[in-house]
Structures are given as C-alpha cells and as structure tokens.
Amino acid sequence: MVAAAQHPNITIASYAEVERxxxxxxNFKVIIRKKAxxxxxxxxxxxxxxxxxxxxxxxxxxxxxGMGKRKAIYLPFKQAVPAVPVIDREHCRYFQSGKCGICxxxxxxxxxxFKQEDEIIEKEFGAIVIATGYELFDWASxxxxxGYGQIPDVITSMQFERMxxxxxxxxxxxxxxxxGKRPRNIAxxxxxxxxxxxxxxxxxxxxxxxxxxxxxxxxxxxxxxxxVFVFYMDIRAPGKNYEExxxxxxxxxxxxxxxxVSRIYRRGELMVVKGEDTLLGxxxxxxxxxxxxxxxxxxxxxxxxxxELTGITADKDGFFQEAHPKLRPVETNTAGVFLAGAxxxxxxxxxxxxxxxxxxxxxxxxxxxxxxxxxxxIAEVNKAxxxxxGLCLQVCPxxxxxxxxxxxxxxxxxxxxxxxxxxxxxxxxxGACTTACPSGTINLKGFTNEQILSxxxxxxxxx
Amino acid sequence: MKRIGVFVCHCGTNIASKVDxxxxxxxxxELQDVAYAADYQFMCSEPGQKLLxxxxxxxxxxxxxxxxxxxxLHEETFRKAxxxxxxxxYLLEIANIREQCAWVHDDREEATRKAxxxxxxxxxxxxxxxxxxSTRIPITKSLLVIGAGIAxxxxxxxxxxxxxxxxLLDREPTIGGNMVKLDKTFPTLDCSA
Numbered sequence: 001m002v003a004a005a006q007h008p009n010i011t012i013a014s015y016a017e018v019e020r021x022x023x024x025x026x027n028f029k030v031i032i033r034k035k036a037x038x039x040x041x042x043x044x045x046x047x048x049x050x051x052x053x054x055x056x057x058x059x060x061x062x063x064x065x066g067m068g069k070r071k072a073i074y075l076p077f078k079q080a081v082p083a084v085p086v087i088d089r090e091h092c093r094y095f096q097s098g099k100c101g102i103c104x105x106x107x108x109x110x111x112x113x114f115k116q117e118d119e120i121i122e123k124e125f126g127a128i129v130i131a132t133g134y135e136l137f138d139w140a141s142x143x144x145x146x147g148y149g150q151i152p153d154v155i156t157s158m159q160f161e162r163m164x165x166x167x168x169x170x171x172x173x174x175x176x177x178x179x180g181k182r183p184r185n186i187a188x189x190x191x192x193x194x195x196x197x198x199x200x201x202x203x204x205x206x207x208x209x210x211x212x213x214x215x216x217x218x219x220x221x222x223x224x225x226x227x228v229f230v231f232y233m234d235i236r237a238p239g240k241n242y243e244e245x246x247x248x249x250x251x252x253x254x255x256x257x258x259x260x261v262s263r264i265y266r267r268g269e270l271m272v273v274k275g276e277d278t279l280l281g282x283x284x285x286x287x288x289x290x291x292x293x294x295x296x297x298x299x300x301x302x303x304x305x306x307x308e309l310t311g312i313t314a315d316k317d318g319f320f321q322e323a324h325p326k327l328r329p330v331e332t333n334t335a336g337v338f339l340a341g342a343x344x345x346x347x348x349x350x351x352x353x354x355x356x357x358x359x360x361x362x363x364x365x366x367x368x369x370x371x372x373x374x375x376x377x378i379a380e381v382n383k384a385x386x387x388x389x390g391l392c393l394q395v396c397p398x399x400x401x402x403x404x405x406x407x408x409x410x411x412x413x414x415x416x417x418x419x420x421x422x423x424x425x426x427x428x429x430x431g432a433c434t435t436a437c438p439s440g441t442i443n444l445k446g447f448t449n450e451q452i453l454s455x456x457x458x459x460x461x462x463x
Numbered sequence: 464m465k466r467i468g469v470f471v472c473h474c475g476t477n478i479a480s481k482v483d484x485x486x487x488x489x490x491x492x493e494l495q496d497v498a499y500a501a502d503y504q505f506m507c508s509e510p511g512q513k514l515l516x517x518x519x520x521x522x523x524x525x526x527x528x529x530x531x532x533x534x535x536l537h538e539e540t541f542r543k544a545x546x547x548x549x550x551x552x553y554l555l556e557i558a559n560i561r562e563q564c565a566w567v568h569d570d571r572e573e574a575t576r577k578a579x580x581x582x583x584x585x586x587x588x589x590x591x592x593x594x595x596x597s598t599r600i601p602i603t604k605s606l607l608v609i610g611a612g613i614a615x616x617x618x619x620x621x622x623x624x625x626x627x628x629x630x631l632l633d634r635e636p637t638i639g640g641n642m643v644k645l646d647k648t649f650p651t652l653d654c655s656a
Contacts (some may be wrong), residue, residue: 001616001638001643002652003620003621004619004638005638007619007620007623007624008626009623009624009627009629010623010629010630011628011629011630011631012618012630012631012638013630013631014637014638015633015635015636016632017634018607018609018631018632025602025604026514026600026602028603028607044545047649050610059526066611076635076636076637077643079643080636080637080639081637082637084636098648099546113623123607123630124603124605125603126602126606127606127607128608128609129606129607129608129609129615129618130609130610131608131609131610131611131612131615131618132609132610133612133615133640133641134641157643158641161645164646165644165645166646168646172646182577185589210649210650211649214647214648214649217570218646218647228640233468239650240650241650241651242649242650245649245650254598271645290468300610301636311551322621340615341610341614341615342612342614343610343614349613349642352614352617353613353614353617354620355614356613356614356616356621357617357618357648359618360621360622361621362628363606363627364622366602367601367602367604367625370601370604371599371602372599372602373599374597374598374599375597376522377553412637424598424600425600427593443648445595446592446595447552448591451591451592452588454587454588454590454591456584456587457587458580458583458584458587459580459583459584
C-alpha cells in the first residue's frame, strides 16, 4: 500500500468512481468523479485532531465490518492511504443541523472544507485494468437456520478477521460480541453460500477452507484451552504448502466434522449447533459460545455498472468473463481492458498477485509497442451510396459509427449531406451494421455481402 | 486469374476417422479455380506449414483454403504461414471440418459429404476475397486501474515499475480493499497491511 502511495509513477484517486468510458484500446477517454471528502487532500497532514474532537461518535464502522465504531469524520483505519479523513455527511452534525463545525475550528492546517463538491476529471488512458474484487455473500437474508443474523454471537469470517487483527476494534482479542467475554467453544461453519444451489451459489469460493484452517490455528494459539469445531463439506487445499497448513490445524486440536449444520439456536448464554456427521452417520450437537460463518465470495456491488461502462461481460454469477479461460485469462473481449483478481472469479492472494502480474505484463507489452495494429476485418462504408439514414448507428454495440457531414458536387451544385463513418479503433467487426443497412452500403471487410452470398450459393446450389 | 489451393488436414484421426480426406481432396480438385489440392496429417505442424508455403510458391497459388479445425485455434498460425509465402494473410479461408463436422457426426459417408460442401463454400468465398491491410493507431501510454485492493495495487506497481504512468482508483476513501482488513494470511501467516 505504502509502496503504491510513494511510487512516482502512480497517482492515487481514492473516493472516486468512473462515470464514463469512451474510446478504444490505446485511446480511452475516462470521466472520473472524485467524491467530496469535505477535507482538502493537499492541506491535510493526517494529524488526527479532527476525528479526536468530533462529537458524533458510535457510528458503525464499515471497515470493521460492524465490529467497531467510528466518528463522523474518520480515517477508515490507522494505516489508511491516503492518510486523509473523510466526512460522512449523513452522520455529521454540521451537515445535518448546520451546527457544530468543531473539526474545522480545531484543524491546524485549515483543511476542512464543508463546501467541497464532487470533482469531475477527464483523462486519457491507453489501457484499463479492472480489479474490483469481491464482497461477502449476504448470508443473513437467506440462512434462517443460522438465525438470520439475529444471534449476535454468530459472525462472519471477515468480522472475525477484524476482531483478530491487532489494529482492529478489540486490538486482536477474540471476544464474544454480545457480552465481551472470551469464548471457549467455537464452531466454524464452511460453505455458507458456497456450493449451495438452493440458497447460495453453485461454485466453491476457493479460500474458505484455508482461512478457516488459519482461524482454527489462531484461536488455539490465542485461547489455549479453546475447543474449535469445524463443520465442512470437503476440505479443498490444493496449493503449495496448503495441505500441510490444514493438517497442522488438525494436529493442533481443531475438530473437523464432515457434515452440514441444520440449525443454530440459543440455549441460555450458549448456542447449540446441530448438524450431522456424515462419516459417523449420526446427528451431532455442539455447544458453542461463538459461531463463525465462512461466507461465500461474490462480486463487488456495482459490477453491472463496470460491465456497461467498459463493454465487458459478466458470467451468471457476476464475475467478469475472460477472453479465454485457459489461453487468455486476463484479457477481455474489449481490447485494452484487462482483469486482475477476484472480480474474474474467487481466488486467493497468491493467485491474485500472479494474475495481477500477468495483467501488468499484457499492459506493458501494449505500451512498449507504442502503437497498435488494427484488425482490417472491420466495417466499411461506400460513401457514394450511403443515404445517412443512421440505422447502423442504432445497432452498433460498440458506438463505432457516427454520421459525418460531407460535401459533394452534384450536377455542378455543391451540397452537404450526412454519411456514416466507421471508427477503425472501435469497430470489432461484428457485422451488425451490415445486416441493418437497407442499401447494402456497409460491408464487413473479409465478410462482404458478395462473399457471403457466394458461400450461400455454393452451399445451396452446388459449386 | 484466381489460383486456389485447398489443404485438407487429418488432425491425426480427429478428422480422418470421420471424413474420407482422400475423397475430399479429389472433390476439391473439381471445384472452379482450384489449382491444387492436397492432404496432410497435421497442417498446423511445422512440416504442414512448410508444405503450405512451398505449395503456394510452387503452384503459384493466390488464394488458400484450409479444411481443418476451428479458425479460433489456428487462423493466426496459418495467416502467418500464408504471409511467409508472400501472399496477403487475408487471402486465407478456413473450412471448419473438425468442430463443425467430424466431431459432431457419426456417419462417415454423410460427414464426408458435409465436409466437401463446407470446402466448396469456403472456395466460393475465397474466390471473392481481396487483400486487406491493417492500419496503425498510436496509443496513450498510461494505465487506469479500477479497484485498489491487492490485485489493483500489484498491477499498478508492476506497470509503474516499467516506467509508465498509472492512476489507481478506488471508490472507498482508502486503498487496500479487502486485503487490509485481514489479519495474517495463509499459508505463511505474514502480515497483510
């Protein structure tokens, strides 16, 4: 993170969203909205006086997955990059009632700017890498058997990560959210939303078996008298040193129970986790004071917008589609747009870093050439015959056609009229325009009307 | 004058077990403007490509039809070979007689008939093809990375290290994504911040 912040060739645009993407490989024009932080990035020193002074406390921290609290002006976490806070206008007293402004009064560098507005910037890029990552499956809305999110001591693995993190809300102490007590019996349930056609997703999220093994190890390390029960469907540990890692957790004492959990319910302060052990072929019941759900990985919200902006496709689950699953894993069907990380499918950190390196290599190869050779099999307009009706514009999925005014002399009189023009960089040679053109004026080079008709004749009439 | 060469690939037994390649070559020879026709075990192999290049030169061919697998697989390979022989690479047509014929049919006689029709269609198309040239477009050497988690940060660093400008964008107030929320990471248990 810090390496990226300090790199002379990297500009960080945080709290920003892409509004529009125009153009084509090598020549994208991107409109970016930098959302108003209400803090001037150039003046702020990250000293922290503002959020110390802010009276709006007890706001649920998104970064801490609801496990911690933050102020209305806040830094998501201590090592945030950039180290510039943001004002959450919905919870800020100044924005809600016009009174307060303590942060502005206290700020020694005059960085607080309540009037700051979103900034629109326009910039040109030669390539785009999409690395929008993942979110966790919303288990609480469908898993009634796990309490629909109403039992406070049933948490997700990501919530556990925050709790277990030395810089997290409990400074790394594992505590029950309900009463702050240290748990002794901990049940972990894997495949919550993964490999579940009925309630979740059909795919395996690929990382849960491994981080669950890590969680079991960490719990046993921090709470030596703890008992850890892991309910699992299968253990999938197919990576370098992964099987060994999982075995270590088992040897350290984690009890693995092969089977699904059918119900979690409260019994006094504890929870009863009821499931089956398919290896023993019988029902099991575990009393737990903390339950961790290893929830499925799903694409980040907003994947549809990215897909629309860049013209790339997403699969049935919302993961972006690579150009070829084996041979072109980081390219997309939009030339110049590449993929890296979990936005393409669930993957762990080693695979993500490898894929990111691969995307970087593709981008570098493109940039090092300095220019691109276009595919000549694109649409071509016979300007003399084009009536300028514009039907081709409407069917073009790549916005590659425009109407352009041209001057011509007819019977000695100069006149101006519109004719279709194809942008060679944008046209992907799909041929949609050629079928829409009523006068057969647009032709796809390499698949001309004449060529296709001769093929049809040969097929139907014989050569 | 058009001089079309037809090359039928056996693809080992992938095609040859379902299509009578010899009779396919015979029927191709009868087609209008076909000056040469031959078959070979693997057209995509180096000897196969050499056969293609030498035949184009030897028989003065100015259009080429290859009856083989899908163009998605070896169109580029064959275009390069055609170019090496001095022809415009877009004067090549591929008749897909593997995925669209041999792999989906059981009856050898019928499959052979279909393959011969596919070849005659490709020959008809080739007869009307013309040389095409690509153009060159300059590019802006800077990268936009959307999303600044581990994937975005790593891509940005790698590209920036190669000397190109990168904008690393994230909708959240901080970069880092999900990764910075994690405590230690498997299997090495090192810190993720």
